[in-house]
Amino acid sequence: MTSQHHAHAEFPLGPFRPYEHNPILSPQGDSWESANVYNPAAVVKDGKVVLLYRAHAADLVSxxxxxxxxxGIHFERHPDPVLSPTEPYEEFGAEDPRVTEIDGTYYLTYTGWDRTSALLCLATSTDxxxxTKHGPLFPDFNTFxxxxxxxxxxxxxxxxxxPVPIDGRYLMYFGEGSIYHAWSDDLLHWTxxxxxxxxxxPTPGTFGELLVEVGPQPIITNNGLILMLHNAAVKNPDGSVYYTCGQLLFDPADPTTILAQMNQPWLAPSTYEDTHGLVSNVTFVEGLVFFEDKWLVYYGQSDSTLAVATYEVGDRYSKLGD
Incomplete structure (x- = not known):
């Protein structure tokens, strides 16, 4: 495995504190992002944070x-979408992007939605x-x-x-409902x-008893371990859902076995936007970057607006007696 690691990453990562003036992006205009803006991927390029976010009008086509x-807080939007539905498998939406940069190429995974199947798709870019779309990755899989x-x-x-190989191969975690993994030699074809x-x-009695779902790209921590953030949900008695965020830790020598996991959420709905929207009571993280000596996570608020939370390196989770 490569020796590359992140000197400012430990398990559990955080604490993250939501920005007091969230949301940082909301719907605008009267076209493709006029109704909902949420669930962003994030990457640092040329000294700037770049968000790739999901948006749609009232037609719900993302x-x-x-x-x-x-x-990392105040954003300027490109006027047009950079990825839109063009293929039958994504006719009704290109949804929920996640992005990883490797050797100057950006690998974007997203969900193609045809109102029957949600299919994990891949696209690549250098800018x-x-x-360039590469189609569905696992067209016969069912992560539920x-x-x-x-x-x-x-x-x-x-x-x-x-973003770094393990013994010459690349690793992907994927899945909604349950979490799986895949390997690739070329980052385009995945097994x-x-x-x-x-x-x-999902584990009964936990904050992920209904479903668990992969969050942003995993990172290598300061002692070589793999840290992955994930989203998790429970179902309320009235049938509604409640989405929060967790963390997992893996050994790079055995990246398919969980070493540790948080037993309580590190991010949960708390503000009005978190608790009111297209799907209420949702904090859904898909973007993670280290930028200007702090970690930033970007997340959707109730499938309606977009928010950020910050972890200042050196900050600590509270302890008894503090």
């Missing part, structure tokens, strides 16, 4: 927009504005198989690629594990 920032999703149609979402061998399934 596109991927782009916004840039000098400080973040022009994308361990717990059931009420249909037999294929279903896969949420691909997060580790998933068996559909019968999830890494993580």
């Amino acid at each position: 596109h991927v927009g782009l916004a840039t920032s000098d400080d 973040l504005y022009t994308w 198989l361990p717990v059931g999703n009420g249909q037999d149609a294929p279903w896969s979402k949420a691909g997060a690629i580790l 998933p594990c068996s559909n019968d061998e999830p890494l993580m399934v």
